[in-house]
Amino acid sequence: MPRFGYLAWVEARPVVQLIFQLRFATGVVFGTGSAIGHNFRPGIAVAALGWLAATWAIYLINGVTDIAEDRENGSQRPIAQGRLPLSAATTICWILVALAVACCLFVSVHMAVLVAIMLAVGWAYSMGPCPFKMSMPGFLASVTTLGLVTYLAGWCAAGGEWSNPLLIFGIVMSLWMGLVGSTKDLPDTEGDRLAGRRTPPIVFGQQRARALIAILASVVGWTFLIASATARWAGGLLPAAVVVCTGSIAVSVVLLSAISRGDRRVRRRPYRVFMTTQYATHTTLLSANVVP
Template identity: 55%
Template sequence: MYLTKRSKVEQATVTNLRLSWKEARPVVQGIFALRFFCAALLADHHTNGAVWPRVAGVLGCWVAATWAIYLLNGVADVVEDRENGSVRPIARGILPVDFAKSVVVGLSAVAIGFAALFSPVVCLLVALHLAAGIAYSTGPRPLKGNVPGFFGAVVALGGLTYLCGWYASGATEIGAPLLLFGGAMSLWMGFGGATKDLSDVAGDRLAGRRTLPVVLGDRAARIAMAIGASAVGWGFLLAALRWAPSVAPVGFVVCAGSVALALVVSSNASRGERFRRRRPYRTFMITQYTAHLTLLVSLIFQ
């Protein structure tokens, strides 16, 4: 009987860990890993080459930290997630909040502990990544609760990821390709990522969050999102053609994605039921993945 009880406990733990990963949104975890890897690959092509075993080790730390950040976000967003009809595990009540919190603590400790084995700089970058994620979701005034806080935290999470990927390669000086690619894609996270709020207005109002649609109203928020995304897309393309031709193919992708996002967010295709209101966010995510995969292919075959 003891073995049976132990087996059930172990099975429950494995199930809850799997649900914790699902809560942290695998599609988001994937794009963070791609950001990190693309920065390392840029360093490999524009410096003296990357130390790939080190890159893999630091990436493991970064994945643990990012998992912790988004799992904590699920814990903090449970009220609005339920109001918005989210199907994530915590909102559905199938992942215990206490277990999720324990996983957050464990992942954070593992991320910082192993990062310290690589170097003080890596440890600092991982700690800053966690700090930005924690400040985004928790505290007396979570950064997610207002537009400037959201934008600053999201751009910081992106910028730190690109910076750590570059540094993990062994590079010491930051090059123009990283500044342009990492800066543009971090801004894309801020402007494009805000489109998720279009489908979450009811829950955000309930939680007291001052998102763009809550503050400006639906129509004005959509116009602002279209303008912001277009500025990033066209600005990135023109800057890449002028100063960093190696990332110009990515510039074309992001520019095309910004046009698509502006069209979708401005049209009736993204109005109505929640699935339709999520279309601008899906356009944003597809553009992100396509941009990073384009960079990988273009650098590998250079």
């Protein structure tokens, strides 16, 4: 079972799990109105553990339902390769759901409601009657919601001191997830077409999809930068906005140039830039809010 637990963690994409924890931590900082280390309560750590269990379960569910297209796309994930049996993945998923609900309920009823929303959206994304992952509007709505609820959860766990910058940052970075996160679909058209998905490269073709994502990334990046530089209520967000805008330029260059044309590994470069931008943005914001 420990081996299956490790494989379930690999299946859930640790790099994605960590960024969800950084989003949660960002919500905590805005919720306390102080640097990390001040006003810390054990309940925050319990809530973070519950949130990790929830996001882990969501991505594990996704791995279970994506097995056919992952195999078609040549994925190296444990479920697609048969190293993690579906029965074991399903059992671990239920354990994680129970842990997520128990931890969040221990913290507060509000946290329990938020984790229930998170799990419901995650389930609907992969396993609903008409899974959200099958269409572009569904993908945008569900992924953006997962981001917003995560920031809100950190804020709630910290005590919920309202902050306009939290609202702005949460919306911008959740839109970054929903609008630019579709870069992950660029190398997976074969499997997605087999599964009947309507992703941007399938609907518009590779060239138009790349141009569309580049435009959307630029809109998010430049809007955030201009707003942070000019609006009083966006105080403290300018360094993070500079990172997002720089990331939007980098994503656009990679999308529209030949450096992301080739085999599947090469075609994943826009997604890697997208993820790097998220890490750099949250690290920039959090590094300014750490107790020395």
